[in-house]
Amino acid sequence: MATTSPLAWLNLALYALQLVANRQWARDIGPMSRRYETLLTPAPYAFSVWGFIYTCVAVPVVVDCFWPAASVYANAPNATVLRALFALSCLMNGLWLVLFTNDAVNAATVALLVLWFALFVLYAHVVTERRDAGADLWRFVRNELGLTVYFAWTCGATLISFAVTAQDVAGGFLSLTSYVTLLSLLVVAALSAVVYAGDVTFGLVAVWTLVGLAVKRTTFEPRVELIATNVRACAAQSAALVTAFIVISLVHKLLAPAMQSQSMPPSGAPLYSAKPMQHVDYGTTNA
Numbered sequence: 534m535a536t537t538s539p540l541a542w543l544n545l546a547l548y549a550l551q552l553v554a555n556r557q558w559a560r561d562i563g564p565m566s567r568r569y570e571t572l573l574t575p576a577p578y579a580f581s582v583w584g585f586i587y588t589c590v591a592v593p594v595v596v597d598c599f600w601p602a603a604s605v606y607a608n609a610p611n612a613t614v615l616r617a618l619f620a621l622s623c624l625m626n627g628l629w630l631v632l633f634t635n636d637a638v639n640a641a642t643v644a645l646l647v648l649w650f651a652l653f654v655l656y657a658h659v660v661t662e663r664r665d666a667g668a669d670l671w672r673f674v675r676n677e678l679g680l681t682v683y684f685a686w687t688c689g690a691t692l693i694s695f696a697v698t699a700q701d702v703a704g705g706f707l708s709l710t711s712y713v714t715l716l717s718l719l720v721v722a723a724l725s726a727v728v729y730a731g732d733v734t735f736g737l738v739a740v741w742t743l744v745g746l747a748v749k750r751t752t753f754e755p756r757v758e759l760i761a762t763n764v765r766a767c768a769a770q771s772a773a774l775v776t777a778f779i780v781i782s783l784v785h786k787l788l789a790p791a792m793q794s795q796s797m798p799p800s801g802a803p804l805y806s807a808k809p810m811q812h813v814d815y816g817t818t819n820a
Contacts, residue, residue, distance in 0.1 A: 543616075569697045590679035649687050719771075722735075743768045
């Protein structure tokens with residue numbers, strides 16, 4: 534019987550503190566986000582995904598404590614490192630809240646980058662485990678869903694934070710090329726996850742982010758508003774592109790078993806005769 538790691542209990546405590554910190558500083562995030570407005574920040578409704586993220590992430594945290602044999606770290610050779618990285622992600626999440634709400638936006642970007650790296654390693658482990666063990670709905674719900682959604686949303690949040698820091702250094706809004714470049718990084722990450730990892734969940738979170746940006750309404754000066762309009766158009770096209778790849782991926786997953794069975798010969802029909810070939814007389818050597 535698997536025993537619960539002490540780090541599992543530590544992660545449960547840190548995650549609980551993270552939730553308390555988010556509840557404490559949540560009311561200050563909105564005003565600060567409006568103060569450091571970027572042309573990559575999606576509409577306010579998009580941030581409601583945090584409730585879903587925190588609910589889903591709680592599942593593998595609790596499972597690791599009370600059902601360690603089914604934990605996301607159960608078969609990992611470096612389970613201690615992975616648990617330590619999750620603890621680091623909790624600390625960086627809370628640190629980002631403190632820094633961002635206290636006007637230290639550049640330091641907050643550094644904290645968010647560390648958070649992204651910790652989640653990237655955890656996400657890579659999830660993808661590797663799914664590839665080796667195969668798809669399983671129950672394992673997906675208890676281990677993969679929360680970390681995948683969390684990492685996918687953090688990818689977008691990190692790019693937004695980069696834009697905040699770049700605008701702070703530049704003393705104003707950036708060029709259209711800069712925003713499109715940052716947006717393209719999210720699209721590339723989403724397409725890579727969908728195409729190479731078969732991760733539809735990551736793609737759906739990216740679409741949620743892109744649609745939230747595409748439907749946002751802003752009122753800037755004419756020059757900036759023109760850039761914002763082009764960024765929103767780019768986000769809309771990107772959302773359509775990622776959605777198309779998601780549909781293709783789902784269709785491929787649904788049709789792959791049928792196509793594989795059709796390509797195999799019937800079990801009762803051998804590819805060649807088991808009997809040795811007899812001499813065949815075509816009448817060309819006998820008078």
